Amino acid sequence: MNISLSKILSDIPDSxxxxxxxxxxxxxxxxxxxxIIVDDDPTGNQTVYDIPLLNSWTVETLAEELKxxxxxxxxxxxRSLSPEKxxxxxxxxxxxxxxxxxxxxxxxxxxxxxxxxxxxHFPLEPSTLQSSLGLKNAITAFIPVxxxxxxITLNDTHYIEENDNLTPVNETPxxxxxxxxxxxxxxxxxxxxxxxxxxxxxxxxxxxxKAIRCKNIEELTHEIVNLPDASYCIFNSINxxxxxxxxxxxxxxxxxxxxxxxxxxxxxxxxYIGLPPKGLLNVSEVLTTASNHGGLTIxxxxxxKSSDQLKEALxxxxxxxxxxIDVEQVLGKASxxxxxxxxxxxxxxxxxxKDTIVFTSRKLVTGGDTASTxxxxxxxxxxxxxxxxxxxxxxxxxxxKGGITSHDLAIKGLEMxxxxxxxxxxxxxxxxxxxxxxxxxxxxxxxxxxxVGTTKTLKDVITKLM
Numbered sequence: 339m340n341i342s343l344s345k346i347l348s349d350i351p352d353s354x355x356x357x358x359x360x361x362x363x364x365x366x367x368x369x370x371x372x373x374i375i376v377d378d379d380p381t382g383n384q385t386v387y388d389i390p391l392l393n394s395w396t397v398e399t400l401a402e403e404l405k406x407x408x409x410x411x412x413x414x415x416x417r418s419l420s421p422e423k424x425x426x427x428x429x430x431x432x433x434x435x436x437x438x439x440x441x442x443x444x445x446x447x448x449x450x451x452x453x454x455x456x457x458x459h460f461p462l463e464p465s466t467l468q469s470s471l472g473l474k475n476a477i478t479a480f481i482p483v484x485x486x487x488x489x490i491t492l493n494d495t496h497y498i499e500e501n502d503n504l505t506p507v508n509e510t511p512x513x514x515x516x517x518x519x520x521x522x523x524x525x526x527x528x529x530x531x532x533x534x535x536x537x538x539x540x541x542x543x544x545x546x547x548k549a550i551r552c553k554n555i556e557e558l559t560h561e562i563v564n565l566p567d568a569s570y571c572i573f574n575s576i577n578x579x580x581x582x583x584x585x586x587x588x589x590x591x592x593x594x595x596x597x598x599x600x601x602x603x604x605x606x607x608x609x610y611i612g613l614p615p616k617g618l619l620n621v622s623e624v625l626t627t628a629s630n631h632g633g634l635t636i637x638x639x640x641x642x643k644s645s646d647q648l649k650e651a652l653x654x655x656x657x658x659x660x661x662x663i664d665v666e667q668v669l670g671k672a673s674x675x676x677x678x679x680x681x682x683x684x685x686x687x688x689x690x691x692k693d694t695i696v697f698t699s700r701k702l703v704t705g706g707d708t709a710s711t712x713x714x715x716x717x718x719x720x721x722x723x724x725x726x727x728x729x730x731x732x733x734x735x736x737x738x739k740g741g742i743t744s745h746d747l748a749i750k751g752l753e754m755x756x757x758x759x760x761x762x763x764x765x766x767x768x769x770x771x772x773x774x775x776x777x778x779x780x781x782x783x784x785x786x787x788x789x790v791g792t793t794k795t796l797k798d799v800i801t802k803l804m
Contacts, residue, residue: 341504343576346492351551353579358586363612365589366408373409373611375449376431376467378416378458379741380748381787382451384768385486385604387616387761391770393749394756395431400438404446409611411451411759415745417458417517418715424459425466432470447592447600449610454484454603455512455789456496456520460532461570464601468568475567476597479588480525483575484603486766487790490576494544495524499576511642512789525572537570544572550580558587563596578609585609604766619761621802624769624782625734632659632688633803634733635796636747637697638722639740639788645700647796648739652695654800659687661696668721669714677721681728688731693804696725697739719746726751727777735803737784739796744785752777763799766790 366373375382383391390410392403403410412431416424432448439446448467452458464478483491488499489507497504506523507513513520522528526539543565550558550573565571575581585606592598600606607613637648652660661683667676680696687694698718723746726736736752738744748754748770757770763784770783786796 343499343502343504350548353551353577354583358582359612362582362585362589366611369593371445371447372404373447374435375411375451375607377411377413377451380413380745380785381741382604383411383759384766385608386613387759389759391757391759393754395434397434397437400434401441404438404442404444413745418742421459421462424462428463428466429470432467436471449600449602451602454482454487454489455507456482456528457512457515457518464599468599473597473599476599477565478570478599478601480570481573481602481606484605485577491574492547492576494526494572529570542570545574547574550583555587555590559590562587562591563594581605581609616761619763619769624763627780629734630691631731631734632692632694633735635695635737635800636722637739638743641788644739644788646793648697650793651797651800654797655695659692659694663696663698665699665718668718677724681725685729685731688733722747723750732778735782737786739786740788748783764791764795
């Protein structure tokens with residue numbers, strides 16, 4: 339069911355014109371906290387720049403990063419894990435953050451970053467962080483908006499907006515995700531559904547868009563401070579002006595001692611820390627090292643949008659520069675020999691300056707249950723990792739399509755422990771600069787989420803880098 343955004347907004351005042359983003363930066367610095375974004379896949383840095391990305395969360399690593407950074411990401415890739423493994427990982431992260439914070443003497447704010455289309459381990463991840471950090475009184479601020487991808491929250495319902503038409507997110511293919519299905523777009527009802535009734539919709543608080551636009555910061559802050567301990571709260575927003583005002587009130591509430599755990603998508607991070615907007619990266623900012631080699635694109639994501647984008651991108655390649663990975667062969671006994679041939683072909687193309695695209699066959703292979711399906715997906719992902727790990731020729735660039743794919747190729751294929759996001763090549767598509775200790779130092783690594791862009795966006799990015 340499509341709804342008109344302009345019709346809903348007809349009786350709601352315009353956004354506040356005040357520059358809250360600049361105020362947020364000042365207040366965030368004044369709070370003297372480090373903001374740690376615990377990210378469930380590698381795409382959450384799609385709205386920021388010049389921020390470190392870590393794959394390790396030992397106490398020593400965290401303490402060292404706390405000394406030098408006011409903001410950093412921890413990449414958990416937990417969206418690809420079972421609930422049990424996720425709980426173990428998030429308990430470990432929380433305990434180590436607590437120890438490192440004590441060692442350095444630096445308080446922290448925790449953002450549990452997840453998907454703007456509501457897929458992920460929720461409420462498991464924020465509740466695990468809350469309990470393991472001993473923040474029993476903390477409220478959970480639930481803000482899944484991602485404006486770059488047209489994901490907004492209005493009247494407590496989460497929508498995808500396109501050309502003034504609003505589609506409730508439960509009516510999109512994302513709600514049918516094989517691991518994270520849900521049926522509710524109203525976020526109060528979604529929280530009740532995902533908590534299996536432990537959190538009742540009637541007990542979830544919310545700030546309407548009209549209240550956010552009409553009330554001043556002092557009023558909003560007072561209401562946040564007076565929310566009951568351990569409650570959940572939704573903040574409606576349809577643009578950065580709304581979200582920046584919300585962030586200012588939340589920062590003010592923290593300053594007054596309110597404990598808050600954040601469960602958000604990626605738009606909240608720059609708003610909260612007051613990071614000024616930055617334009618898209620140009621080619622010279624991405625390809626900083628001269629190279630005669632070809633670039634490499636690897637598509638692992640199976641969501642419909644990725645397949646549609648792949649179809650368009652394949653128009654740029656011929657038979658010699660297009661490699662379809664046969665999933666049946668990857669799952670078969672001769673997979674190692676098969677992958678060796680693929681690697682040799684790619685190396686030859688890259689050496690001769692040919693841009694190459696590699697993709698998994700579009701037929702989704704599943705198992706008899708969730709566990710076996712996850713194991714099959716892991717085997718396919720490991721095959722893509724083996725390809726990157728086995729390369730001898732450094733690509734001019736590497737595009738990884740899909741959240742799990744981009745995480746595994748970076749961490750396992752390129753052996754990344756730390757890198758930095760330098761900006762976006764297209765809205766919602768971050769570019770990382772690999773650290774010097776990776777397989778290909780300073781390699782431009784483009785993390786292309788499965789659910790971002792139009793059908794032509796992948797083709798446009800590749801064309802830009804050719």
